[in-house]
Amino acid sequence: MRDVLFLPFADGMELAVAADGSAAVGDKPGDAVSVSVDIVAYFSARVALMELLSVGAEAKAVVLQNFIADDRWEALCRGVRRTCRELGIDLPITGSTESNFPTVQSALGVTAIGTVANERKRIGITPEEAKFAVIGRPLVGLAVLSHPEWVAxxxxxxxxxxxxxxxxxxxxxxxxxxYEWMQLLAANGRQGRACACPLPLFSSGGPATSVLVSYDPDGEREIKKQAGSLFFPLHVEW
Structure with a gap:
């Protein structure tokens, strides 16, 4: 099941909602990974917006739940705007801040809201002859910061x-x-027995540093050209 909530909105349209949460990553004493909060917001917004756009939705707004500190708000918005800029979109940002009590660890929630026309929803549309690949490497924690060249x-x-x-x-x-490959197959009413990939199949992908794609075999050359060294085939046994 995809990590996007769909709600009836208008004739032929649905509201689409995707979210991401981050904790213990930031600039506070108790954080496990030390990084500026604009980077935290950038990657959290990346996850939520990628989830939203990947199902065919058009993003409309971003909501922040800031559990860090009130004086981090502008930096968080700056990170979200960077994500939007790289995606080629411009979105309004709203949200709330915990300003009553100090926290010793950073925590952030990002919700992306959009709409999708029923006929444009990109779920369960992979034909049997499709091939699969992973674009980018799954990374988490300090590896995300240490190897930006591996991030899609x-x-x-x-x-x-x-x-x-x-x-x-x-x-x-x-x-x-x-897990994501099995979810894709289930959405298409199919079952896979095994698959192989040059990348670790069960490692955390962290803040969506990689993407699973199903594609037309005739377009493989162009996709490989676009992805370059970030293209990793997923070989499937049926």
Whole structure:
């Protein structure tokens, strides 16, 4: 099941809601990973917006739940705006801050809200002859900061969204490649027995540093050209 909530909105349209949460990553004494809060917001917004856009939705707004501190609000918004800029969109930002009590660890929630036309929803549209690949490497924690060259860039994600050869895209989260692949198959009424990939199948994908794609075999050359060294085939046994 995809990590997007769909609600009836208007004739032929649905409201789409996606979210991401981050904790113990930031600039507070108790944080496990030390990084500026604008980077935290950038990656959390990346997850929520990639989830939203990958199902065919048009993003409309971002909501922040700031449990860090009131004086971090502008930095958080700056991180979200960077995400939007790399995706080629401009969104209003609203939210709330815990300003009554100090916290010793950073925590942030990001919700992305959008709309999707029923006929444009990109779920369960992968045909049997499709091939699969992972774009980018699954990374988490300090590895995300240490190896930015292994992270699938957002402009590349936008290119894949627009590619006529790509059927479905699923951002890879904390449950790893294999879990997301099984979710994609289930959405298409299929079952896989085994798969192999040069990447670890069960490692956390952290803040969606990689994406699982199903695609038309005839378009493989172009997709490989777009992704370059970030293209990793997923070999499937049926």
């Amino acid at each position: 860039p957002l402009p590349l994600f936008v290119e894949l969204l627009a590619s006529p050869s790509v059927y479905e895209l699923i951002p890879i989260g904390s449950k790893g490649i294999y």
